Every structure is written in C-alpha cells, then in structure tokens.
Amino acid sequence: MGKGRAPCCAKVGLNKGSWTPEEDMRLIAYIQKYGHANWRALPKQAGLLRCGKSCRLRWINYLRPDLKRGNFTAEEEEAIIKLHGLLGNKWSKIASCLPGRTDNEIKNVWNTHLKKRVSPAGEERGAAGSKKKKKKKTTKAAAGGGAEAPLPLPSPSPSSSTTTTNFSSGDSGEQQSNNMSKEADDELDLENFEMMPMLDVDDPSFGFGTLVDTAPAPYGSAVSVSASAATSPCASSTSPPPASAPPGVDDLLVLPEIDMGHELWSIIDGDAAEAPAPRCQRNPAEPTNGADAGSHGAEGKEWWLEDLERELGLWGTVEDYQYPMGPQGLLVADHPDPLPAMVDDPVSCYFQAGPASAVLQELPGYPVPATAVTGSINQMGL
DNA sequence: AATTCGATCAACCGCTCACCG
DNA sequence: TCGGTGAGCGGTTGATCGAAT
Known part of the structure; x- marks a missing residue:
C-alpha cells in the first residue's frame, strides 16, 4: 500500500498548477507517439516537469481525444x-x-x-x-x-x-x-x-x-489523434490495444512553429475562421453538445487528419520509428529522451523536435475519431 | 467603472487498490 | 505471504470568470 511512495510534484520541484499549451502539446505529442504505458516515467521521457499523476490527470480529464466537453445535456x-x-x-x-x-x-x-x-x-x-x-x-x-x-x-x-x-x-x-x-x-x-x-x-x-x-479505460498504451478507424473511443476502450505496441520510434517530434496559444488550437479545432486555412466541415457550434462528436463524414475526417498531422508535424512514415516497444510500452530503459531538443529550451525547442508519428493511425486498436479530438481540444479555450 | 460575491472547473492531495517480485 | 510500486479514485482547494451591486 502506499508505503514508500515516491514524492510527488511539490517535493521535487516539478511544475504545479495550470498546464501551459506547451505542456499540453508535449504531452499529446508524446502520448501519440509512445502511448502512456507508464505514467510515472512519462513526464521524464516527455520532458515534462510534471509528475506522472499530473500528466495522467491532464490527459484523462482534458486532453484525451474522445472527450465530449461542452455542456451536459x-x-x-x-x-x-x-x-x-x-x-x-x-x-x-x-x-x-x-x-x-x-x-x-x-x-x-x-x-x-x-x-x-x-x-x-x-x-x-x-x-x-x-x-x-x-x-x-x-x-x-x-x-x-x-x-x-x-x-x-x-x-x-x-x-x-x-x-x-x-x-x-x-x-x-x-x-x-x-x-x-x-x-x-x-x-x-x-x-x-x-x-x-x-x-x-x-x-x-x-x-x-x-x-x-x-471503465475509464485508458486508450490503450498508445493513442493516436489521427486514427482513421470508424470505431468509437468506447470501442477502443473495450478492446485492448494490440499486444504489439506501435513499432518503435526514433525520431524526434517535429512540431511546426506555430502559435501555441491560439493558432494551434484553431488549427486543431478546424476553425476555418481562425485557422490558416479551411480544414474541415466541422460545425462550430458542435462543442455545445458533444453528443454528436464523431458524427462527421469519413472523408472529412481523413483530410482533417492528414491536415492536422501535417500541421503538427505528425506526418511521417513507419520507418521513422524505431524505438522498441515492449508489452509495457516503450522500452525506455536506455532510449534517449524522445524529445531531447526540448530539454535545453522546452518552449523554443519544442517545435523543432523531430518528425513525429503518424504511424499510430495505421495501427488497429487506436481508433480515435478525429472529431473527438477537435472537440476536446477545441474546448481548451486557447 | 470598480468592487464584491458566488459559481464553476482544473488541478492537487492523499488514500486505496491491484499487481508483481 | 509480504512488501514495494504504480495506477486510479474521490475529496478538496484555489484560480478564474461573470453577475450583481
């Protein structure tokens, strides 16, 4: 039981309080690539100055792709x-x-x-x-x-x-x-x-x-914001992710130099009014009632996905990933910080980290409706 | 226009549970 | 069987925002 519990945020000088867009992005990017098999190790590997608990909470309550957000009906x-x-x-x-x-x-x-x-x-x-x-x-x-x-x-x-x-x-x-x-x-x-x-x-x-x-089934050991499968998030939660985690990854996440605070979310949100370019047919009013999240056309999803991934620099090929994945997720024992570029300058380097993965979308078992992502991220109010 | 008050929500804290060696 | 560890859960709190004054 709780004995020997490792100190949390407060005791080790980790960040507390509200998450910054950069942190969110980092977490999202990391989970997209590696999943979240080990919350405790995740922040370190992702270069986040947060405790695993905090990351988990943030993901579960706010960043998870299938969140409805919006008003309760x-x-x-x-x-x-x-x-x-x-x-x-x-x-x-x-x-x-x-x-x-x-x-x-x-x-x-x-x-x-x-x-x-x-x-x-x-x-x-x-x-x-x-x-x-x-x-x-x-x-x-x-x-x-x-x-x-x-x-x-x-x-x-x-x-x-x-x-x-x-x-x-x-x-x-x-x-x-x-x-x-x-x-x-x-x-x-x-x-x-x-x-x-x-x-x-x-x-x-x-x-x-x-x-x-x-229950709140985690989204498998890895989650893709860009899953193209039609299955719902629920389905993914009931059907465990494939034993074979995503292939490895070895490149750094490459994120475009975009304004995190506003533009990024506009992009993700697909808000044509604010995004650099029109991205999807998404109904702007959707967030008010997430019940229809994921009800958008398949073609819309696809191009939205592709567009989003390009925007986020998540467009890549399987060849880009070579980190070994084990049953518990990424075998991080000796793999370098997946986001080394961020270490020196978490913020400025963040967007320069290497090509990220779009590979997850190829994987069965990580079906995450793109619209769900837009919906959830849209609510970030950024 | 400024201030106060109440409502809301994201995040933290501490505990328990489950798993593993 | 026991102890250690990580994950998850539920309660609580603090910051923020909008309405009221």
Whole structure:
C-alpha cells in the first residue's frame, strides 16, 4: 500500500498548477507517439516537469481525444442523478456510463448543481440557479426549472422520456449512495442497465456492463489523434490495444512553429475562421453538445487528419520509428529522451523536435475519431 | 467603472487498490 | 505471504470568470 511512495510534484520541484499549451502539446505529442504505458516515467521521457499523476490527470480529464466537453445535456444530467443514486460517489463508474465525460467533470457537475437540484434544500437554488451564468452549461437551464422535482433517490422511472435508462436493480431507498459497500456495488445489476442512448457515441457495442468493468479505460498504451478507424473511443476502450505496441520510434517530434496559444488550437479545432486555412466541415457550434462528436463524414475526417498531422508535424512514415516497444510500452530503459531538443529550451525547442508519428493511425486498436479530438481540444479555450 | 460575491472547473492531495517480485 | 510500486479514485482547494451591486 502506499508505503514508500515516491514524492510527488511539490517535493521535487516539478511544475504545479495550470498546464501551459506547451505542456499540453508535449504531452499529446508524446502520448501519440509512445502511448502512456507508464505514467510515472512519462513526464521524464516527455520532458515534462510534471509528475506522472499530473500528466495522467491532464490527459484523462482534458486532453484525451474522445472527450465530449461542452455542456451536459439534460439526458446526461438525468443519467448522472440516477447513476449517483445507484452508485453513490463512484464517479469513475458513473463516468464510464457517460462516454466522453470524465469522473472529474461529472463530480464537478454534481457538486455544483445536480446535488442542489436533488436535495430539497437546494431545490430553490436550482431554480434560482437559472439565473445562470458562466460560459458553458447552457443545458443546465433547460434541465433546470420545474423539472427539478426533488429526486431523493433515483427510481428507475422509465418515465423519463429522454432517457431509456433501464435500472433493473434495487431502486429501493436503501440504495444510499455513499454507504454502498463495494459488494453492493458489484451486485448492482448493471448489465441490465442496457445502454444509454444519449451516450451512444455511435458505438453499437457500447454497453453498460462493459463499461463498468473496463471503465475509464485508458486508450490503450498508445493513442493516436489521427486514427482513421470508424470505431468509437468506447470501442477502443473495450478492446485492448494490440499486444504489439506501435513499432518503435526514433525520431524526434517535429512540431511546426506555430502559435501555441491560439493558432494551434484553431488549427486543431478546424476553425476555418481562425485557422490558416479551411480544414474541415466541422460545425462550430458542435462543442455545445458533444453528443454528436464523431458524427462527421469519413472523408472529412481523413483530410482533417492528414491536415492536422501535417500541421503538427505528425506526418511521417513507419520507418521513422524505431524505438522498441515492449508489452509495457516503450522500452525506455536506455532510449534517449524522445524529445531531447526540448530539454535545453522546452518552449523554443519544442517545435523543432523531430518528425513525429503518424504511424499510430495505421495501427488497429487506436481508433480515435478525429472529431473527438477537435472537440476536446477545441474546448481548451486557447 | 470598480468592487464584491458566488459559481464553476482544473488541478492537487492523499488514500486505496491491484499487481508483481 | 509480504512488501514495494504504480495506477486510479474521490475529496478538496484555489484560480478564474461573470453577475450583481
């Protein structure tokens, strides 16, 4: 157990606080190339002055390609309320039922308004909450209002016209969330929780049962922002990445000299209005509701992918990669810093590091909808 | 226009779990 | 079986932003 735990950020002079675009880019680039088999070693290898924990969190909660971001739909909120009633503060489990949403995000949403909505005391506030504010969460208003009947405990009311959630397990009062034992947790007949339509994500294979077990499944040992496969992120999480990790890599990441703070994300976002050149048909309004992420045409994806990779300097061939990959990911024991150019000057050298990999897109098992990437990165507000 | 207050969210902290030797 | 290590989870906090005053 926790004994002998290595000191974290604070104790070893690592960076803390908000991530800079450079750090984000570095992390993304690194994971694209090598995956994240070892979070602890990742920051060092990627040249990040962060602890692995921090990197993991950043990736999971913010940079992961399949994140929906954007507002929670009324359906999602309702699902959260119901799931919370069933699972309690098992945010990760709840998150696993809401593809594209992170446990942290759900936790925040719950603590900031859903909880108030559910609790009698917060009922009024919920209504008052319509005064709303904030840039995001517009759906809240929609979900709010009178619909906020105190929801002591989610009873699997199929009455929810918007959700076909089917909770077959005890919806009885004793399902007091926080007191739920692990066993009780396991006993939940989650398999019968069929599937949540609004979660969909165009993944027919998405199922509650699977999610519960594989949960926030990491995106395999490697992730490609440019995967061309049509499969959804969910699918990738349920089907483990191929044992054979990406071929090796030996070149440095080559990132174009672009303005990280704004241009880059505009590019990634495919925002024709701001990007140097038109890149995709993506609907600018999309982020408001990620439910349709990944619903773009295949051809659009492809050229978007290619374009994006070129922009990021991620366009390359398999020959570019020669670092050996082992079952645990990259065999880094003696491989040089994959981003050596960044070491001396993390920022200025960042974009000059070598050709990065586009190879992952060739690999089966790393299907990441390009649109998901645009969606998530788009929300970075950079 | 300036200040205050409340809401939101990203990130950190500390713990537990799971795996491995 | 036990101890060490890394990953993951849940709670909490601090910074930021927008609305209200």
